[in-house]
Amino acid sequence: MAITASSMIRVLLIEDNPGDSRLMELLLSEVGGFDMTFADCLASGLARLAANGPDAVLLDLSLPDAHGTEGIDAIRKAAPDVPLIVVTGLQDEDMALKAVQHGCQDYLIKGQGDGHSIRRTILYGIERMAMDQERRASAERLKQVLRQTVRTVSLALEMRDPYTTGHQRRVSQLAGSIGRRLGLADDMVEGLETGGLIHDIGKIHIPAEFLSRPGKLSAEAFQVIKTHPRMGWEIIRNIDFPWPVAQMVRQHHECMDGSGYPDGLKGDQIILEARIIAVADVFEAIVSHRPYRPALGLAAAMEEIERHSGTRYDPKVVAACLDLVREKDGAMPFDEDPTDIMRLSS
Template sequence: MAWREAYKTVPVLLVDDESKVLDAHRRTLRTRFDLHTALGGTEALEAMEAHGPFTVVISDFKMPDMDGIALLAKVAALYPDTVRMILTGYADMDTAIRAVNTGAIFRFLTKPSEPDDLVMAICAGIEHAEMVQSARELEIVRRLKDGFERTLHAFTRLVEFRDPYTSGHMDRTADIAVMIAERMDMDKDDIAGLRLAAMVHDIGKVAVPSHILNKLGELTDAEFSIIKAHAEVGAEIFKGLGVEWPIARIIREHHERLDGSGYPDGLNGDEILLQSKILCVADIIDAIITDRPYRHGLGKGEAVGYLLEGKGRLFDVEVVETALSLMEEGRIREPGD
């Protein structure tokens, strides 16, 4: 385990009942770590209360006031994330087993220990602590993401309750968008964000009056303007969400077109996020092949023709070709298939 410059700020505590041993450790280690020392177990506990927690604690085994195993067992109880090591000249197997079982010892080091060996052991302990912390943070993020996804599902149910004709539309669109993104070898984390955005891409329709959402006849220009606002409203709902994915942006852009004829911002070409381009095509496919308030589903043939007509002008070429391949393979199905 190589020493790194960043380790200079990592707090490490060395415990021994011999001051000369501690002086030697200070000379060899103080430039490599944020080194603290304690003369015996009682002083170590005081140091931990005053300056802790320490990332690594290394204790001598044989000490008069409190042996190293007893000390490290207390450290384990008080500071479970601290990496604990024992250093002793009494390196018999029974001691090693008791040290591991009682104090959950990370390393058992013999005394005297070469400075380089001690540095390597401390570095290994720091890396272990970093991995444990990273694993804990990943678990927290996973739980937050799971909770966030459940919240998004609740939002989709809210929209579909007001607009029964789109029941399942956002989930189906999310499935299609993910299939396209996976076939295009998009990064897995980007796909995760795309899926979440697709699940709520029509959330802005909560601001559209129900009689417009469910109107059987042709919409007036004024009514269509209200419908079009759903992309902006949806983006506003998720603005400043505090997640790493551009969910608000994808929602806002899912009706943009390559030639600038889309809404709400008239973006064109590379101004539109790739995830938004994928969601746009997925949204169109599901809208065409499923029933709407004013018509029955038109089938995959109609969807294919519409995408081919707009390929390269309205819709991204690669996204369209990927979607067409998935439809040809039967991966994207019509309701009832």
């Protein structure tokens, strides 16, 4: 909300002490410009918050039904964007800091300051919340542009290599599901999905006829194709992603026993995200239809990752992937069925 000097500011005061409430009302009525409503406990405060949608909330930290940061948490949950100023009788800097960490914009100490300084604190709290919202919206817009860019780059590669249409998208999805299954934080899962979406970006460097050639690859062709993790890393290593996407791309063909490429890394030397993408990658490839062979089915994919668990693949990643697939009870662990030949050829 844009506040101007002449705006009437609707304030909800949640305070159980009638004397403190009256004093606050008096101080603010002296400076004018406030339309106040009152609640004497958190529960009625939350009800008024929902009914009135005030411009700011003043919250006492010691209420009959909420103590300390409980009230802040409840209000933040009910109204994440309402400017919130804590009013406390405790001259406790630690509590004030904690209150800010829990999402209030400022705090007032009872008995300190006059109506003008309280007004300033309320206005500042409203402005600060508006700036926070703008900052969050702009960060979200940037993230959205990043997602769209990554999706577009992913599509560009798949347009060049139509036989793998949707491959990176499905690897991204399966990798994300495995990550969640392993209990990774949301942000790490988002990084994993981003890495999955462009893990084969280095194939843009491989001649198209090598990529789409049916049948078994010659040793020479295989040597060329094996350059794609390093080429992918070269392409994206200067992008300052908030996740280690370049390493995911470079390491997605490394194996736990050191037999992979390009660097022959072993075990923990391979980042967890790359170990997850490796499993999702082979799984998706096996269950997908290819022009030179039919889809090999879920059982074959499960057998493959299980057989190489501990040698090629991280056993805990394999176990998580197998759990996921079993839970699906015969259905593909992707939104799109990679064996849908009609759709793939359209």
